[in-house]
Amino acid sequence: MDAEATFHLYSYYCSSCCQRIIIAAHLKGIPLEFSYIDLGQKEHRTDEYKTMLNPSASVPTLVITPHNGGEKTIIRQSMTILEYLDESFPNRAPLLPSVSAMLDRVQVRDLANIIAIDTQPTTNSRIAQRVKAIRGSLDDQVAFVKQAFTDGFQAYENLLVKQAQGGSYSFGNTVSLADVVLVPAVDQALMYRMDLDFVPNVKRVYFALKGLEAFKAADWRNQGDTPEKFRVKDF
Template identity: 25%
Template sequence: MTIKIYGDAGSGSLRRVTTAAKIMGIQLERVSVDLFKGESQTDEFKSRLNPNGLTPVLEDGDTILWEASAINLYLAGKVNSPLVGTTQEERFQVLQWMFWSGEQWRTFTTTIFDERVGKTVMGIAKDESLIKFAEGKIRAAAKVLDRHLEGRRFMVGNGLTFADIDIAAPFSQVGRAKFPFEEYPNLIAWHDNLLQSFPAWAETKAEVDNRMESFLASAGVKL
């Protein structure tokens, strides 16, 4: 049975799933959901797929699952993937960083993306105080990452895991949202290694960039 994944090609969260699926050798049927047209906000989408009106959403037979991290763990369980870690200790460390990424990292990069990109597209004034607050949180988290990544190629162990994929996700929009990542050399070096070592991460970067730049050009928006 075909596994469907609903999402917008410009989404860093969808990128986490499509990258992981490529690496795990799992075929997904892509179903486009145009977030810019509000296609995830319809009553049908919310009632059948995700009451939050967000993507990505996985559909595997009778199973409907949202949140990229949960989707990736579900897919990994199908193929016993080492992306979850190769030992019990590593698995808990991977989960630790996945949860940390959602609470201490991506939530603040999303805030800045919404302010600098989303509001520009909608023609709404940015909240500079909110941007400043979120940048402070990002810098605090990036300092933790930079220290952890010194001398490391991966977040956990000696290979790629979901900890890397989750924490790398904000790099999908770094140029457009102008996150202050360049201040942290170990963080930059780690992400450069992911791009060079994993073709799937580079391929999905190109997909996100093409989608976002095409949309911004069509909307006449310059960031």
């Protein structure tokens, strides 16, 4: 991997998928450059953005440019970006246990995918808005999203208990891919004013992680494009 390459992230302040990338980059000491895509203003749906960067009309999009000016690499899915960063910088805060600990790697991936595959796709704003549009009801949207979070977090909680690692985080005492994916999802759930008391271990892990610098740096309330009304000055 070209250690002098530039990493340019197209991001939106309250995107949980973008937050994953910012967390991982901070953990690994990878500096990011930013372009902010205002989803509220439909900037992700412009022909230029879809044609040049991301035909899915979504964020994040990560553009890696070699320092020698070679061909750029563009990655458009958050989980693919996380895998790329972990494989490119395996000795910097690895997000998965060692290859020699295959069962541990599987367990971390299972946790991560409860959120990334089962939960986040049904709770993102694109789907939530479609639910709302069926009957023009915000209550429908809120109930749908809260149920999706409830199902996902209960599954995560059950797996945490079964794995019984007894550590501070999702899998022992080392921050893993599961943690990188979990925290942005909980942040999103809290935007819906959800009470986490029904998943005490998820709640415990979440607050332990929110005290770490990488997670503070990625907090949606303190990004370059966060509206002033949402900003929190002290973490």
